[in-house]
Amino acid sequence: MPRVKGGVQSAKTRRTILKMAKGYRHGRSKKEKAAYESLVHAGKQAFANRRDKKNEYRQLWIVRLNAAIRENGGKSYSTFISGLKKNGVLLDRKVLATFATEHPEVFKRISAKAS
Numbered sequence: 001m002p003r004v005k006g007g008v009q010s011a012k013t014r015r016t017i018l019k020m021a022k023g024y025r026h027g028r029s030k031k032e033k034a035a036y037e038s039l040v041h042a043g044k045q046a047f048a049n050r051r052d053k054k055n056e057y058r059q060l061w062i063v064r065l066n067a068a069i070r071e072n073g074g075k076s077y078s079t080f081i082s083g084l085k086k087n088g089v090l091l092d093r094k095v096l097a098t099f100a101t102e103h104p105e106v107f108k109r110i111s112a113k114a115s
Contacts (some may be wrong), residue, residue, distance in 0.1 A: 017032060018030075021039055065093060065097050068111075069100075073115065075111075083113075
């Protein structure tokens with residue numbers, strides 16, 4: 001039985017890594033080791049940022065809600081949210097922020113229920 005050397009698989013791995021690193025600047029798109037290291041680093045950042053994105057969007061919705069609440073009734077965000085919960089309105093912040101920006105008349109009716 002002949003000896004199998006890993007040349008084909010190694011070349012395929014190198015091609016794949018360089019293909020994934022396409023568009024990176026300087027040697028990171030041409031040199032195997034630099035490309036691999038930058039891909040590992042990019043993967044770590046992507047993993048962390050997928051989790052950070054959720055927090056950032058929640059903060060954005062809260063800022064939009066707070067602006068709309070103060071524009072309509074002059075209440076604070078915390079009293080608005082607690083009023084909604086006491087009255088059994090089960091809309092999340094994403095939906096409320098969408099109403100506040102795109103459908104202000106609907107948001108006014110919802111904020112009337114919060115008081």
